[in-house]
Amino acid sequence: MITMTTDPILPDELRDNLFDPGAGAYCAFEGWVRNVNEGHAVERLEYEAYEPLAIKEGERILAEARERFKTLHAHCVHRTGLLEIGDCAVWVGVSAPHRDEAFLACRFIIDALKVRLPIWKKEHYVNGDSGWVNCGRCAAHGHSAA
Amino acid sequence: MITMTTDPILPDELRDNLFDPGAGAYCAFEGWVRNVNEGHAVERLEYEAYEPLAIKEGERILAEARERFKTLHAHCVHRTGLLEIGDCAVWVGVSAPHRDEAFLACRFIIDALKVRLPIWKKEHYVNGDSGWVNCGRCAAHGHSAA
């Protein structure tokens, strides 16, 4: 299951949803807002998503992971809106019989989420500038960092 | 830091210790007691450790991971004593600037812990038998599953 939320992500509750008596391994990944990106001091981040399609594509990714790695459960939560340094922007959790599948599925999911979901990240820098990540050639923009 | 404990492992508190303003990625692994191992229905597990050396060797593994993968923080908790199905036996958490290092370091640590720490696992089966894992040739034993 993938969820989009503007509320803080609470990993403990999310983890408990993945419990399974046949699970010997649990792997989780979290993306945190860090204070620097490509040399720019970051103050906060803003995530925009087109939710209907983000959820549709996210469910597709999770289903692919479950089939490919024979995991038991795989969930994801992505946050949108304004985030501060240290906030959790994305959480991925996987439970599986063994650790190989848990690690591989978790990695597959976060890699796919980053390139396939209609989600955009705008960085607000300490110096007052801002810029859309990955959008260096989206044409000139008054406050672009590109 | 590595800790050995007979108390339940609480991942949320452990995770918060890894926060770092320069961390963009967090990867965690947990080993859970599952209800079956190599075809035997498991009722519970018993972990025995020689703690002074488990901690010394565990710290060495964490230091190797930090140096090799340039992580920011890497911690581990291993439980000992009697565990039930679903209990968390081991927790590994890593924070790093990017996800590559976080995943690789977390995997390196759990793999090394499993083969280098003086810790032993005795499985108690539903049928009343019990056996030490990985000790198939430790000589005949009345209740060995080997």
Next chain:
Amino acid sequence: MKTITVRYFAMFREHAGVGEESLTLDVQTAADVFAATRERHRSSEPVGHCKVAINDDMADWDAPVADGDTVFLFPPVAGG
């Protein structure tokens, strides 16, 4: 000519100054919609770096668009 509802996201929305507009366009494919609205979203990205959806389904750039369709123009994504 077809009436197409075009939706802009992120940088494209900021450039267009609107999130959605209804346009009458002489277009056959999703790529045609991208090109026909270039002055609005002001993108110099090759379409290959961007994504498109038609009526809430991800689509290829050469997918045909019909009168009344909604076309979603997505600049390069950056989830996670």
Next chain:
Amino acid sequence: MKTITVRYFAMFREHAGVGEESLTLDVQTAADVFAATRERHRSSEPVGHCKVAINDDMADWDAPVADGDTVFLFPPVAGG
């Protein structure tokens, strides 16, 4: 002859019936201690599958043991 404190763990402890004992042995290396106590820990594992420590430091099987040393005999480990 040397006085060696031998400590047994897990399966070895169960077999020996004690966790620790002081023995007077004619031994030069850690491997000699493993062999000399085979009847106690009753292991048919090759030493290569097991680990040994001397005085709280992991050691090689060919490490020398001295009078008064404590030798820790570890059956195959299974952490995690």
